[in-house]
Amino acid sequence: MNNRLPPRWLVVGLMMFPQIVETIYSPALTHIASQFRVSDGQASQTLSVYFLAFAVGVVCWGRLCDLIGRRPAMLAGLLTYGFGTLLALLATQFETLLAARVILAFGAAVGSVVTQTMLRDSYQGSELARVFSVMGVALSISPVLGLVSGGLLAEQFGYLGVFSGLMVLAVVLGLIASWRLPETRPETTTRIALWPLACRMVRDGGLWRSALLVALFNTMLFGYYSLAPFLFAGLGLSASEFGYSGAVLAVATLLGSLLNKHLLGKGRQSLSLIRLAASLALGAGVAVWASQGSLWFLLPMMGVVVAFGIAIPNVLSQALLAYREVAGSAGALFGLAYYLLLSLGLAMAALVQDLGLLLAGCGVLAVLCSGRRST
Template structure:
């Protein structure tokens, strides 16, 4: 193994990659609906299909990074994402677009599972929690970069401009990772059979609750990306104006991440911070539900995003402490669980078409789950 630590700036970029590409795509949902002559619900389903394929990709790349190494798995995943994006750019039928989204999602999953595995290779204990907190701060830029750039591209160049931008991004990431990404797989990595490990993890109730928490907080966030474009359109606002809402979400995520880091430094436990975030999300959901007929719903929505910024680093940093010797494979199976749950959550979101009700339900379940997780 190359013991060189991966550059943090590159880890930040690769961690941001899955969320960034999805927020760039979100502003074109209304155009997808009209261009391919499908309903709003069908257009929103491209997000739920995306995350179901993403879940399968997490298993593949997580397993592969234990078998052949972190670096080869990352490069193969980025290349796969580029192929899917190229197919989306060429699609002229909705079914082809769905296939392209499946391939793209399968490839993009590498940015989540392999990046997290490389961080777990390189850092331990409190330092790992702090690194995940820093990553959370960096992720706060994703909504700004994604929604603003996606909104501008959609407004000026249409959905083809968005897919062209995503293809360029995939090519740049592949070239940069090929140049600067080292191998971090420890020599002690065990190549265990996947099924016995899966059986062990399926019996771990705390791990299931962690997976559900990750899925619930992500459903709140990606539910916004899925449903808010239609809320903005109903209020007579453009895709570009929807894109600028990413600035508010980014500020909220940054606030949540900074608050999380400060509270960790003040001695708060990760479990208590997750409970705090769940309570905040529930209150935010009720307020969004009451105000979503006007643009004022963005204010409580920011509260939900603050909760996301607090919760996610604490759940992810603690979830796999008992599986360090099989970090890649365990991360793959853990990711499979929470992305399947996320795909289910977004399918529910597409059926509900009610952002406030979605966030309220997720907040209530997260509060229940966080209390069970700490007992």
């Protein structure tokens, strides 16, 4: 086994990969609704289906990375994602497109759980929190890459252009990972049965609160990707103009990540930063609800994204400290919990079709949840 640290740039790319896959798709939602003759709500439901399959993928790849190794699991997941993207390109029925989204989401999940597991293999303690924070800074460009490129592709070539871009991404990532990705699985990795581990984690109240917080902050972010295309269309703006909003959100994510890194360096504890982020998200969400009749809603939306950049690295770095000996399997089950919750949140978003209401509701729950965390 090779315990070399994976190249930082490759880890960044693989961690950005699932988010780019989703954000590049968002500008095509209006095209999909038109092309397949489905409602806005049905088109938005492709996001909740995506995350439901993503949750199952997290369990599969997380478990496999303990059993067969991090590198083989990553390569198999990328191959599965590529197959799903090819099927989406060939789809002529909405049901086929949904099936393709399920397959590619299942494969794309490998970029989340296996990458996080490799980081937990390689770093510990406060160093791990700082690494997640640095990853957050790097991830701030993914909405730009996703939304801007997705907007341009959708504007010029429709949804087929978007899925062609996703296919290119699958090929490039697969080739680079085959060439440069090392194995990081520790010799001390324990191969325990999944069911006893699941029972242990189900009884962990703090872990459930962490899963709910991750789901809530992601629901706020991906709720924007799900609902904002229709807000922009209602304001008479194009898919490419919606795509450019990714630059605004990227600045906010960068600010949140840099602020989080600064506050950690000043000695602020992760739990206090999570509470700060929850309060900020609530206030900004209410402001979005009050202003979403105009493009000015992007300003408070930036506050929501700043909160995301603060909260997520701290929740993820603290969540599995008691499960290091089974990091892959524990990460898989933890991911299953929060992605199932995220899928539920996005299903609710598709039903209510009101971004401000969604953000405010998630903010209230995040404040309540962070306030109940033990000190």
